[in-house]
Amino acid sequence: GAVVSQHPSRVICKSGTSVKIECRSLDFQATTMFWYRQFPKQSLMLMATSNEGSKATYEQGVEKDKFLINHASLTLSTLTVTSAHPEDSSFYICSATVGTDYEQYFGPGTRLTVT
Amino acid sequence: AQSVAQPEDQVNVAEGNPLTVKCTYSVSGNPYLFWYVQYPNRGLQFLLKYITGDNLVKGSYGFEAEFNKSQTSFHLKKPSALVSDSALYFCAARRASKIIFGSGTRLSIRP
DSSP states (O other), rough: OEEEEEOEEEEEEEETOOEEEEEEEEESOOOOOEEEOTTSSSEEEEEEEEETSSEEEEEETTTTTTEEEEETTTTEEEEOOSSSOOOGOOOOOEEETTTTTTOOOOOEEEEEEEE | OOOEOOOSEEEEETTTTEEEEEEEEEEESSSEEEEEEEOOTOOOEEEEEEEESOOOEEEEGOOEEEEEETTTTTEEEEESGGGOOOEEEEEEEEEEEEEEEEEOOOEEEEO
């Protein structure tokens, strides 16, 4: 149980275009979903926290207009990187929690490359 | 500022030997502590957690971790390393709804 999927696993896009990444909880309803960014050989940086039906809470320094997060249902959250630039190239990982569960269940990640 | 520290970027161990990956935390209150493992181009896999109770926590794949409140540490251990244990390991602390990750330690097990 507690499986989180991400789609796509890899995406290459041209500079200036937008890319949408989906995060789904497959066998549970996620009350909260998190989006992280991981640079090569570095730790995970929390970008934002989203609760179903409400606006995402962004961490300091993360541009909310650039990284649009939608949490339309208890099983789906999307991250849209708008007007992507090469510096947005990174590994994006989502995670989900259930109620007051202590654990976060992580997706397999999405490798974004902007050319 | 609240933080989690993993002082070693890399740990090298021979197969069959015991391994330790160090973690200390600076988080107010009583945080929940976790260890995760990450294989190349993959998400994080949960290994174990400490919430309360026994200071020695046993987790997946033969790993265990010892919570030491006085030293604010939560070191990951395994009595006998396998080559397949080679991966990137993250220590994390949860405070409220957020998880704070350490910088990661790359574990390399040589045959």
